[in-house]
Amino acid sequence: EAQVTQNPRYLITVTGKKLTVTCSQNMNHEYMSWYRQDPGLGLRQIYYSMNVEVTDKGDVPEGYKVSRKEKRNFPLILESPSPNQTSLYFCASSSGGRRQFFGPGTRLTVL
């Protein structure tokens, strides 16, 4: 089954404790992206990747890092999480940018 998977689905952590949210897709898509969803703001792009080893900032990259060492994986790294990064995070992938397939989401709470 073609899908985008994210782990963990739920995470509660404390300020400053490094964490990684994994994202994997099995559709051989070149393009992957991370978004955060906050009430009243819709989805905002954090980072995106056009292909292996090619990444670029989205609209809200501050406090986040990404890497694209393999085509199928695109982890999101929070080196020192802060409470303003409490949000719902979505990973997405596509083969041409137009039709993006979204993962199920990761709800992160930073205390």
Added chain:
Amino acid sequence: GQQLNQSPQSMFIQEGEDVSMNCTSSSIFNTWLWYKQDPGEGPVLLIALYKAGELTSNGRLTAQFGITRKDSFLNISASIPSDVGIYFCACLRIQGAQKLVFGQGTRLTINP
């Protein structure tokens, strides 16, 4: 920053009613997309529009790409309970073609 203005932000309707929502932008876009997000899930693409003036249907859903390329609307006819969710418009930017920008979303609630 946020470039799409989506309205209304929420709708409360009776089952069977028609629904209309729209999205406007101060910038020109060459692709408009409409997504639906069910509770606890990620957004799913409903309709994609690629040409100014294009009118596209998907079952009870109809969407149009505005002629000025700065707006789009989505209509849902004869709403049913499974239409409940959040609807987002989104656009692909002309520069940096892989960057999607989203509207704030319209939360649809249906009373049976």
